[in-house]
Amino acid sequence: MFIVLFLCAYLLGSISxxxxxxxxxxxxxxxxxxxxxxxxxxxxxxxxxxxxxxxxLGDLSKGLLPILLASWLGFTQHEQAWIGLAAVVGHLYPAFFRLKGGKGVSTTAGMLLGLYPPAALLALSVWLLTFYLTRTSSLAALSALPLTLPLLAWQQPQALLPANLLTLLLVWRHRSNLKDLLAGTERRF
Incomplete structure (x- = not known):
């Protein structure tokens, strides 16, 4: 049953x-x-x-719904974290769009909301503060999620490996933003 939900989470994540x-x-x-x-x-x-x-809201739900379903079905936190990661990977590398997806921030936020709401609240707070100060969405995301995912792993140790993999994926997907931030050419709102 885990494999079925894992694959369904990936396919749901693949919807753009x-x-x-x-x-x-x-x-x-x-x-x-x-x-x-x-x-x-x-x-x-x-x-x-x-x-x-x-x-x-659509992207957030792609990360949240598989976690809620996995929890309802009695999956462990560890299994839920892997299922959430599958949804985010689907968003990053969607089957329906030639593996060319988004950056995964909203889908990860949904995953966090389902796994550990205080981590999601912290991520939102860091994102909002960073965005308010810099008007740069990518910097806000790069500040919020990599700082919050270790908190999730600390509070939910069974999520440590999926959370660390997710952090690496998100930083990798934002590598062009990192270059632009360092060069001072990143888009602002």
Whole structure:
């Protein structure tokens, strides 16, 4: 049963709400404009606040729903963490979009919310404070998630390995943002 839910989480993660919403509402494909990232931040740039919020909620639910289902089915925290990681990997490398996905921030937030809500609240607080001070979404994400995931692993030690892998994946997916941040050319809001 674990393998089935793991694969379903990956497939759910592979759904790109940014792409589907842009098609449904007839707006530009976010992969073709702005940063080229099919996520909430770029949707805000290319399609406006409403579609950005819908994208955020859709991506958040991709990380949250598999965790809630796994918990309801009685899976351990360790298994839930792996299932959440599968959803995030689906968002990063989606089966439906030639393995070209988003940065995974909202989906990871949903995973955190399901696994350990205080970690999700801390991540949100760090993200909001960093964004308020810098107006840079990528810096806010790079500040919030890598700082919060170890807290999750500390409070939920069974999630240590999946949380560390997730941290590495998120930093890897933000490598171009890191280069731009260091060069002083990163996009701001």
């Amino acid at each position: 709400f940014a792409v589907l919403l842009s098609r449904h509402y007839g707006t530009a494909d976010p992969r073709q404009l702005g940063s080229g990232n099919p996520g909430a931040s770029n949707m805000f740039r290319v399609a406006g606040k409403r579609l950005a919020i819908l994208t955020f």
